[in-house]
Amino acid sequence: MAKPRIKVPEAAKAGDVIEIRAIIQHPMETGNRKDANGQIVPRQIIHTFVAKFAGQVFFEGAFGPGISSNPSFAIPLKVPGPGQLELTWVDDEGVTTVETVTLNVTGG
Amino acid sequence: MVRKPRHVVKISRRTIVAGAAILLTARAVARPAIAELAGERSRSFQEAYARIVGDRTPEAGAFTMELPELAENGNMVLFKLSAESPMTEAEHVRALHLLSTQNPQGHVATFKLSLLSGAARVSGRMRLAKTQDVVALAELSDGRILMASSTVQVTIGGCGI
Numbered sequence: 001m002a003k004p005r006i007k008v009p010e011a012a013k014a015g016d017v018i019e020i021r022a023i024i025q026h027p028m029e030t031g032n033r034k035d036a037n038g039q040i041v042p043r044q045i046i047h048t049f050v051a052k053f054a055g056q057v058f059f060e061g062a063f064g065p066g067i068s069s070n071p072s073f074a075i076p077l078k079v080p081g082p083g084q085l086e087l088t089w090v091d092d093e094g095v096t097t098v099e100t101v102t103l104n105v106t107g108g
Numbered sequence: 109m110v111r112k113p114r115h116v117v118k119i120s121r122r123t124i125v126a127g128a129a130i131l132l133t134a135r136a137v138a139r140p141a142i143a144e145l146a147g148e149r150s151r152s153f154q155e156a157y158a159r160i161v162g163d164r165t166p167e168a169g170a171f172t173m174e175l176p177e178l179a180e181n182g183n184m185v186l187f188k189l190s191a192e193s194p195m196t197e198a199e200h201v202r203a204l205h206l207l208s209t210q211n212p213q214g215h216v217a218t219f220k221l222s223l224l225s226g227a228a229r230v231s232g233r234m235r236l237a238k239t240q241d242v243v244a245l246a247e248l249s250d251g252r253i254l255m256a257s258s259t260v261q262v263t264i265g266g267c268g269i
Contacts, residue, residue: 017226017227030212030235032212034165039232053224056224057222058218058221058222058224058225059220059221059222060219060220061216061217061218061219061220062217062218062220062236063216064213064215064217065211065213065233065235066206066208066211066213066216066217066234066235066236067214067216067217067232067233067235068184068185068232068233068234068235068266071182071232071233072232072233073230073231073232074217074230074231074232075225076225076226076227076230077224077225077226077227078195078223078224078225078226078227080224101191107145
């Protein structure tokens, strides 16, 4: 999987509900498509997405083939204080992609 | 001779956007019961729905799903789920579910939330194989389930879904 992109606010205060945007390149092959030889193209999707902040899971996604290719989501986080955001994507081939971003937490 | 249009109605872009938002929201909230969905429902959808709902009856409530009324490209349809909730230990939304009534697979996504979420909302992009009803469910901490639905006209279906 290609390197994902994560967008967070430039700065946040503890207690703020912020929006995290994440996108990753992935074909999300549904498993229903046939190739030129009439053979089914095997399913190859990201089925699991996990978001952690400061080591704690706060959001989990479980997906079927109905999610578009290059999955993109916007999810909320109520910032508890300073910490690192860690997002994980897992696909059918067992490839796990992990990306982290340190949140700039001011005041609060 | 210059022909003048008979009726000139000035509608600002803002009015249209606001009107569309009201229409979308109103429709999502106004149809609580699954029995009232007019369109076909696949077996896969019915199984996914039954797994989530069990013997409970979904209610209409402070839960909305935003989808376009018309999607030219079924491969990429923007959805936005949003439930009003304080997201406290006593009262929160445990999970949001997104289901398709006529894709080959009824279960599109389940989003598990937590108190750290701070708000019960998520947005993303989904595939729609053809024109159909989309159903969203919100599981609340008190055991209740809220439901919202919306019909999307799809011009070119998501190929190979």
